[in-house]
Amino acid sequence: MREPLDADVLDALRRVSTATVTTQLFARGLRNTFMQGLRPLNPGHTRMVGEAFTLRHIPAREDLDVLAVFKDYDHPQRLAVESVGPGQVLVMDCRGQTRAASIGGILATRLLRRGVAGLVTDGAVRDSPFFAELPLPAFAAGVCATTNLARHHAVDLQVPIGCAEVPVYPGDVIVADAEGVVCVPRHLAAEIARDASAQERLEEFIQSEVDAGAPLRGTYPPDEVTLRRYEARLQDPDASR
Ligand SMILES: O=C([O-])CC(=O)C(=O)O
Numbered sequence: 001m002r003e004p005l006d007a008d009v010l011d012a013l014r015r016v017s018t019a020t021v022t023t024q025l026f027a028r029g030l031r032n033t034f035m036q037g038l039r040p041l042n043p044g045h046t047r048m049v050g051e052a053f054t055l056r057h058i059p060a061r062e063d064l065d066v067l068a069v070f071k072d073y074d075h076p077q078r079l080a081v082e083s084v085g086p087g088q089v090l091v092m093d094c095r096g097q098t099r100a101a102s103i104g105g106i107l108a109t110r111l112l113r114r115g116v117a118g119l120v121t122d123g124a125v126r127d128s129p130f131f132a133e134l135p136l137p138a139f140a141a142g143v144c145a146t147t148n149l150a151r152h153h154a155v156d157l158q159v160p161i162g163c164a165e166v167p168v169y170p171g172d173v174i175v176a177d178a179e180g181v182v183c184v185p186r187h188l189a190a191e192i193a194r195d196a197s198a199q200e201r202l203e204e205f206i207q208s209e210v211d212a213g214a215p216l217r218g219t220y221p222p223d224e225v226t227l228r229r230y231e232a233r234l235q236d237p238d239a240s241r
């Protein structure tokens with residue numbers, strides 16, 4: 001059993017952008033953390049933070065992947081939907097294959113009712129007009145009306161997977177916003193949350209400086225003089241420039 005993630009860490013990650021989080025990961029040598037090509041299905045619900053619960057698929061085979069398999073309520077896809085915990089994110093490895101759905105509106109509704117934080121797939125979803133209205137953060141590489149069995153055979157729950165070429169281990173922390181989805185290794189979550197928050201405070205200051213006409217030289221990145229002005233501003237937010 002893993003130690004639960006600190007609620008303050010999750011809150012801090014909910015307030016920083018995926019761009020900032022990827023920079024903090026990059027600073028620690030991790031370059032492949034953003035799930036390229038996944039887009040939010042409901043632009044009104046993109047903020048998502050939670051630990052990853054994984055589902056792995058292999059390519060479907062015609063003699064095995066037939067509609068009758070869903071008579072078994074313990075089919076791994078259905079089991080995943082009923083097992084992912086409140087506040088967790090269902091992350092699906094579909095090998096980037098979008099020529100079949102990986103999930104649809106009914107299963108997503110079940111996730112929502114179970115208190116799941118959201119879902120991520122590097123495949124497609126079906127019932128996408130429904131997803132566009134559903135108050136559940138959901139990210140996919142595409143949409144496809146064809147049912148999952150046409151291309152996907154769900155095999156494993158809670159194993160390491162690749163999602164959009166990014167390694168995801170069960171319990172890693174998934175952070176998403178309107179830009180997309182990034183995977184934070186669990187053991188780095190607390191320090192990333194802390195340093196990402198500090199980076200954003202500084203970048204807000206830099207943004208306001210540039211907006212007010214400051215040139216990049218001396219400002220971005222900030223030199224000693226700019227940093228001193230930033231520190232002074234932190235001490236006294238009302239100080240004039
Ligand atoms: O067959 C599927 O992918 C499941 C589906 O449509 C749904 O959950 O509404």
Ligand SMILES: [Mg+2]
Nearest residue numbers: 104105106127
């Ligand atoms: Mg459906």
